[in-house]
Each structure stands twice: as C-alpha cells, then as structure tokens.
Amino acid sequence: xxxxxxxxxxxxxxxxxxxxxxxxxxxxxxxxxxxxxxxxxxxxxxxxxxxxxxxxxxxxxxxxxxxxxxxxxxxxxxxxxxxxxxxxxxxxxxxxxxxxxxxxxxxxxxxxxxxxxxxxxxxxxxxxxxxxxxxxxxxxxxxxxxxxxxxxxxxxxxxxxxxxxxxxxxxxxxxxxxxxxxxxxxxxxxxxxxxxxxxxxxxxxxxxxxxxxxxxxxxxxxxxxxxxxxxxxxxxxxxxxxxxxxxxxxxxxxxxxxxxxxxxxxxxxxxxxxxxxxxxxxxxxxxxxxxx
Amino acid sequence: xxxxxxxxxxxxxxxxxxxxxxxxxxxxxxxxxxxxxxxxxxxxxxxxxxxxxxxxxxxxxxxxxxxxxxxxxxxxxxxxxxxxxxxxxxxxxxxxxxxxxxxxxxxxxxxxxxxxxxxxxxxxxxxxxxxxxxxxxxxxxxxxxxxxxxxxxxxxxxxxxxxxxxxxxxxxxxxxxxxxxxxxxxxxxxxxxxxxxxxxxxxxxxxxxxxxxxxxxxxxxxxxxxxxxxxxxxxxxxxxxxxxxxxxxxxxxxxxxxxxxxxxxxxxxxxxxxxxxxxxxxxxxxxxxxxxxxxxxxxxxxxxxxxxxxxxxxxxxxxxxxxxxxxxxxxxxxxxxxxxxxxxxxxxxxxxxxxxxxxxxxxxxxxxxx
Numbered sequence: 001x002x003x004x005x006x007x008x009x010x011x012x013x014x015x016x017x018x019x020x021x022x023x024x025x026x027x028x029x030x031x032x033x034x035x036x037x038x039x040x041x042x043x044x045x046x047x048x049x050x051x052x053x054x055x056x057x058x059x060x061x062x063x064x065x066x067x068x069x070x071x072x073x074x075x076x077x078x079x080x081x082x083x084x085x086x087x088x089x090x091x092x093x094x095x096x097x098x099x100x101x102x103x104x105x106x107x108x109x110x111x112x113x114x115x116x117x118x119x120x121x122x123x124x125x126x127x128x129x130x131x132x133x134x135x136x137x138x139x140x141x142x143x144x145x146x147x148x149x150x151x152x153x154x155x156x157x158x159x160x161x162x163x164x165x166x167x168x169x170x171x172x173x174x175x176x177x178x179x180x181x182x183x184x185x186x187x188x189x190x191x192x193x194x195x196x197x198x199x200x201x202x203x204x205x206x207x208x209x210x211x212x213x214x215x216x217x218x219x220x221x222x223x224x225x226x227x228x229x230x231x232x233x234x235x236x237x238x239x240x241x242x243x244x245x246x247x248x249x250x251x252x253x254x255x256x257x258x259x260x261x262x263x264x265x266x267x268x269x270x271x272x273x274x275x276x277x278x279x280x281x282x283x284x285x286x287x288x289x290x291x292x
Numbered sequence: 293x294x295x296x297x298x299x300x301x302x303x304x305x306x307x308x309x310x311x312x313x314x315x316x317x318x319x320x321x322x323x324x325x326x327x328x329x330x331x332x333x334x335x336x337x338x339x340x341x342x343x344x345x346x347x348x349x350x351x352x353x354x355x356x357x358x359x360x361x362x363x364x365x366x367x368x369x370x371x372x373x374x375x376x377x378x379x380x381x382x383x384x385x386x387x388x389x390x391x392x393x394x395x396x397x398x399x400x401x402x403x404x405x406x407x408x409x410x411x412x413x414x415x416x417x418x419x420x421x422x423x424x425x426x427x428x429x430x431x432x433x434x435x436x437x438x439x440x441x442x443x444x445x446x447x448x449x450x451x452x453x454x455x456x457x458x459x460x461x462x463x464x465x466x467x468x469x470x471x472x473x474x475x476x477x478x479x480x481x482x483x484x485x486x487x488x489x490x491x492x493x494x495x496x497x498x499x500x501x502x503x504x505x506x507x508x509x510x511x512x513x514x515x516x517x518x519x520x521x522x523x524x525x526x527x528x529x530x531x532x533x534x535x536x537x538x539x540x541x542x543x544x545x546x547x548x549x550x551x552x553x554x555x556x557x558x559x560x561x562x563x564x565x566x567x568x569x570x571x572x573x574x575x576x577x578x579x580x581x582x583x584x585x586x587x588x589x590x591x592x593x594x595x596x597x598x599x600x601x602x603x604x605x606x607x608x609x610x611x612x613x614x615x616x617x618x619x620x621x622x623x624x625x626x627x628x629x630x631x632x633x634x635x636x637x638x639x640x641x642x643x644x645x646x647x648x649x650x651x652x653x654x655x656x657x658x659x660x661x662x
C-alpha cells in the first residue's frame with residue numbers, strides 16, 4: 001500500500017487535469033457532434049503561452065494572459081475552421097479539425113524552433129513541495145482535484161441555472177429546433193468553445209507545473225486521453241467526463257506504478273475500444289439514435 | 293475511337309512517359325540527388341495515400357490507423373532483411389536478436405546474389421503486407437462495428453497501442469526495443485519504387501473497378517440501400533479494411549527502405565494526419581488525385597519550399613522570418629484553405645483520364661454554335 005500510494009495521489013491529480021480537458025471535448029461533441037482534434041493542441045498552446053508569459057511578465061499579469069490568449073484561440077478556431085462547414089458532412093468538419101491540429105503544431109514548431117521550452121518560472125505557491133502521508137509531492141497535486149471539482153460545479157451551475165446554459169442544453173438536444181426557438185446558435189457554439197478553452201488553459205497551467213518542459217507534441221497524448229475519458233463517461237455528459245477522467249488518470253498511474261510504463265498509453269486506448277464495443281454510450285451517456 | 297479506348301491509350305501513354313522519365317533520371321543523377329529523393333518519397337506516399345483513399349474515400353470508413361499498419365510493415369521489412377553478420381551490431385543491446393536469418397541471403401543462396409537479394413526484399417515487403425492484413429482482420433472484428441468518428445478514434449487508438457508494443461523492451465530481441473533498426477538492404481534508385489508502387493496501385497484500381505469496388509462505393513453512398521441490394525456489409529467492410537491495411541503495410545516497408553533506418557517514432561498519428569490531408573488535397577475518392585497530391589505535397593515540402601526554412605525564398609532574404617519550420621506553416625495554411633474552400637480537392641471524385649471526356653463535348657458545342 002505504501003508503495004502504491006504516491007501513484008494513487010498522482011493519479012487523482014492527473015485525472016483532474018484530464019477532466020478539465022475532457023469537458024472541452026464533451027461540450028463540443030454534445031452540440032456539434034464533432035471530435036475537436038485541435039483541443040489537445042489548444043491545451044499545448046496554453047502551456048507554451050504560460051512558459052513565455054511567466055518568464056517575461058509578473059505572475060498576476062501572466063496567468064490571466066494565458067487564459068485570455070487560450071480563450072481567443074479556441075474562439076478563433078471555431079469561427080475560422082468550423083463555422084464555414086456548419087452544413088457540410090461530418091467528415092469534412094473532422095478533417096478540418098485535423099487540419100487545424102496540424103497547423104497549430106507546425107506553427108508551434110516554427111515559434112519554438114522545435115525545442116521543448118523549459119518551465120523555468122513555475123507558478124509559485126502550487127509548485128512548492130509538501131509532504132503527505134510521508135510522501136513528498138508538489139502542492140499542485142493536491143490543488144488540482146479540488147480546483148477541478150470546484151470548476152465542474154461552477155460549470156454545472158452555469159449549464160443548469162443560467163440562460164446561456166439553457167440555450168446550450170437546447171442546442172445539444174436538437175440543433176435546428178433550438179434555432180427555430182430563437183436561440184442564437186453561433187453565440188452558443190462560440191460560448192462552448194470559450195468555456196472549453198478556458199478549462200483547457202487551467203488544466204495546462206496545472207499540468208505543466210508538474211513537468212519540466214512544454215514540447216509541441218505535449219498536447220497530443222493528454223488530448224487523446226481526455227477524449228477517451230469523455231467517451232468512457234458518456235460523451236456529452238459533464239459528470240461522465242469528470243468521472244471517466246479520474247478513473248483513467250488513476251488506472252494509468254497505477255499501471256506505471258506496477259512497472260509497465262510503456263503500456264500506460266496503450267491501456268487508455270484498449271479501454272476506449274472495450275467501452276465502444278461493449279457500451280458505446282459510456283457510463284452516463286444518453287442513448288442516441290442516428291437521425292437519417 | 294470510343295472514349296474508354298481513348299482513356300486506356302492516354303493512361304498507358306502517361307505511364308510510359310513517367311517510367312521513361314524515371315529511368316532517365318536514375319541514369320543521369322546520383323541517388324542522393326533531390327529529384328531522386330522526391331520521387332522515392334512521393335511514390336511511397338502515393339501508395340499509402342491510395343490505400344487510405346480506398347478505405348476513406350471509396351468505402352466511406354473513416355479510419356485513422358494507417359500509421360500503425362505502416363509501422364508493422366516497416367518493422368517486418370527491417371527485421372527480415374538485416375544481414376545476419378550485421379545483426380550483432382544492430383541488436384547490440386539484445387545479444388544479436390532472436391531472429392538469425394535474413395530473407396535476401398536465403399534467396400541469394402538459391403537464386404544468385406542480385407536476383408536473390410531483390411526477391412528476398414520483395415518477399416519481406418509481402419510478409420509485412422500480410423502481417424498488416426492479418427492484424428487488420430483481428431482489429432476489424434470489434435472495430436468495424438463502430439461508425440464514423442468512433443471508428444476514427446478506435447483505429448487511431450490501435451495504432452498507438454501498436455507503437456507502444458514495438459517500443460516494449462521485452463520484445464527487444466525482435467523489434468530492438470526503442471533502438472533503431474538499420475543496415476538493411478534498400479533500392480537506391482527511384483525506378484524500383486515507381487514500378488513497385490505503380491503495380492500495387494494498379495491492383496487497387498482493378499479492385500475498385502470490379503464488383504467489389506462497386507459494392508464499396510454503394511456502401512459509402514448509402515449503407516441501408518446497399519444492404520437492401522444484397523451487399524453483405526460486414527464482409528465488404530472487413531475486406532476493404534484488410535486490403536487497405538495490406539497496402540499500407542507494404543507502403544510502410546517501402547518507407548523503411550526510403551528512410552534507411554526504422555524507429556517507431558515517425559509512425560505517430562501525425563503521419564496518418566499527413567496522409568489523410570494528402571488524400572483530401574487530391575480529392576476524396578480519386579486515385580489519380582491522391583497520386584498527384586502526394587507528388588505535389590512532397591515536391592513542395594522537400595524541394596520547392598525549402599527556401600522558406602533556409603532564409604532565402606524567391607530571392608527575398610529574411611533569415612528572421614524564413615527559419616526552420618516556416619515551410620510547414622505555409623504548407624498547412626494552404627492545406628487549411630483547401631479543406632475550407634476547395635472541399636473537392638484537386639480532382640474531386642474524378643480520375644485524370646476523365647478529363648478527356650469534357651473536351652470533345654465542348655468542341656461539339658462550339659461547332660454547333662458556329
């Protein structure tokens with residue numbers, strides 16, 4: 001038990017970070033039925049901006065800046081790459097998402113010169129070491145799950161008790177009818193991307209506090225895993241995405257603890273395939289029938 | 293002359309010219325020359341792009357597992373062709389590896405040196421293709437029941453799992469773990485690549501024009517209608533998946549030949565994305581489109597836009613802007629423009645010989661107008 005404990009603590013922390021990314025996937029999929037392949041790269045860009053901003057600016061300017069830049073990026077991606085394809089077949093939108101991901105990675109390669117950018121100036125308080133149950137870890141490990149839960153509750157409140165939240169639920173239920181009822185669908189979709197990018201930016205700040213550097217490929221894996229978490233929990237469902245992300249984070253770290261680091265990624269995808277084949281709607285997903 | 297006869301002659305003429313150009317290039321330029329490199333890489337990409345088009349464009353199965361099957365083909369080729377006496381140095385961390393034979397050497401014992409080596413290399417490619425096809429069969433059992441985006445993610449996932457397996461140290465005696473495979477024989481000239489890829493693509497074209505191909509297209513256009521017409525959906529989907537993977541495996545082997553070393557790292561999902569985008573540029577559902585797009589893409593990224601990375605482009609010297617990576621940025625912006633505004637790509641779902649169709653009609657119209 002003592003040996004596995006640090007991995008469990010880590011797992012919960014990683015799970016929290018995945019949860020913050022997974023919400024972005026699940027919200028977008030809920031409304032647009034689109035796997036936003038570029039979401040993992042938005043997460044990576046948030047990490048890069050954090051590295052650049054924290055080295056050049058004081059912390060109280062840098063962190064809001066990261067959030068703002070990431071939100072603008074998410075908003076722009078939707079407006080430029082997805083909005084023109086609103087009536088196109090789903091495959092075209094997915095290809096566009098892959099194209100955006102490719103573009104962001106190449107752009108990041110150009111700006112960073114392909115060199116992983118070291119996190120020289122981590123966020124102060126949360127990067128300090130603390131000791132818990134006799135294990136030393138960074139404070140971010142403890143902060144992440146708490147912050148995740150708080151944000152998720154705020155989001156659930158937003159969706160269930162505000163006007164824009166109601167519009168989002170309506171759009172997720174039936175796109176066209178929502179439009180007929182006078183909901184400004186483009187505003188709703190933009191809002192979805194704004195929320196998703198905001199949470200991804202928070203996730204990136206927490207995630208990269210634990211890592212020595214941000215590379216251009218850093219976004220890919222967490223992005224895909226967060227997507228798997230969203231599918232596992234039932235895509236379209238926010239609590240599902242969070243629960244799925246915590247389970248995946250935990251399992252992954254425990255597998256690492258058992259000494260099969262190579263397979264920690266493979267496990268996630270194996271889980272995905274099993275879930276898709278056994279219960280495609282995931283843990284909390286609603287059953288949807290294909291509209292012809 | 294009928295239109296189809298015209299098209300056949302046109303295609304044959306184009307192919308003959310291309311082959312002749314290739315032979316001339318090989319005879320006049322050294323094998324490290326940029327033209328030869330571009331031709332080699334572009335033919336390999338063409339083959340893989342066409343194989344992906346068979347699945348995504350003709351059967352309508354959105355699969356993103358191409359890189360995984362290529363990885364398998366590449367490793368099979370490397371593992372089976374490294375000469376026995378070089379194995380000790382390649383597998384230095386694994387006591388010379390578990391496999392102590394090499395197909396080219398076995399065949400050269402029976403058929404003489406030159407012929408035997410070539411036959412051995414081809415056999416290794418074939419083994420890679422068959423392994424990829426077998427794996428596709430197994431993966432297809434659960435995965436092909438999924439639809440559109442779920443299928444995409446599941447196949448992407450399988451490719452990643454496969455990559456993890458090949459980097460696993462326990463399999464090191466065969467795959468060399470996370471170390472490179474190298475010192476295997478490869479064609480240094482461009483012509484063998486062109487002939488090989490050409491033959492494979494010809495097989496795919498024949499397949500697409502057969503009853504199977506028509507069934508694939510029917511499935512793409514409307515699954516329910518296709519099933520109502522008596523097409524066995526599961527069987528045909530599996531077949532398309534297996535055949536596409538087979539050619540992706542062979543493409544992977546040829547990619548290994550071209551690259552000179554094999555590692556699991558280049559076979560990431562980025563490679564699949566790259567090939568998918570090539571297919572989109574060429575037009576989803578057009579074989580000649582995929583081939584043209586591969587050549588255009590490789591030609592621009594390897595040669596035409598080189599200057600964007602090296603500080604000087606079109607006579608403009610701006611080292612601060614034109615630095616490493618700018619070429620890919622420009623290229624991906626172009627790709628995004630095509631994806632957003634020219635969704636049909638270069639060729640749409642037409643083939644190159646189809647272009648012959650329009651001109652005579654136009655002339656007739658003009659004649660009638662006069």
